[in-house]
Amino acid sequence: MKNNIKVERAIQNITQAKLAEMIGVSRQTVNAMELNKYVPSTVLALKISEIFHKKVNEIFFLDETD
Amino acid sequence: MKSRFLFSNKYKPVGWFLFLSGMILGIILMLNNINFPNWEVNVFPLVSENDFFSSPAFEWTLNNVADEIASLLVIIGGILVSFSKTKDEDEYISKIRMESLIWATYVNYVVLILAILFVFDISFLSVLIYNMFTILLFFMLRFHYVLYKTKKGVADEE
Secondary structure (H helix, E strand, C coil), rough: ECHHHHHHHHCCCCCHHHHHHCCCCCCCHHHHHHHHCCCEEEEHHHHHHHHHHHHHHHHHCCCCCC | CCCCCCEECCCCHHHHHHHHHHHHHHHHHCCCCCCCCCEEECCCCCCCCCCCCCCCCCCCCCEHHHHHHHHEEEEEEEHHHHHCCCCCCCCHHHHHHHHHHHHHHHHHHHHHHHHHHHHCCCHHHHHHHHHHHHHHHHHHHHHHHHHHHHHHHHHHHH
C-alpha cells in the first residue's frame, strides 16, 4: 500500500512531529508510514483522513503488490 | 492504543535496576564458581535427588541463595524491561515488539539446537543455565536496537 501523507503534510504545513501528536502516535510511526514501511490500522487511517479533510482512499492506495 | 498484557511505562526503570543488579550478582557468582557471595539461608526443597550431592526433600536445609536471588532479579527485571510500554507505545511499536519476540524465539532455539548438537555432559548444564535468560536478552537487544534505528531514522529526516 502506498500513501501521500508526506504531500498532504506539506500542503497543510504540518511537521512529522506535529502530525504524530495530532493522531496520538510516535514520530517513528509517521516516518515509517511515509516511507511505506508500515501500513497503519483502519483507526489510524481514519484519524489521518480527518486531519487532512480528505477521504481515506485519496490518501492511501493499493499498489501492484497488494 | 490499548495494549494487552503490557506493564505501565513506569515499571521500565524499575526493571532495568533489577535486571542489571541481577546480572552483576550473576557475573560475580559465575566468576567465583557460585561460592561467593555466600548467603546461606534455610530453604525447604520440594524436590530433590537421593544422593551424596543433594539435601533431602521436605527437610529444612542450608543453601546459598545468592544464585536464586540473581536468577529471580534477572528474570523479573528482564520481564519488566521487555514488557513495560515504551513512553510512546503505539501500533507500530507494538508491531516491532511482536516481530522482535518472534525473532528472539527463533534465535534462542537456534542457539539451543546448536548447543544440543555440540555441547555435552556437565558443560551442557551451563547452556541450560544461560538458556533460562537468553530469550529475554535476545528480545531486549533486538527490540531496543530496532527502536533506536527507527528513532534515528526520524532524526535523519529532519
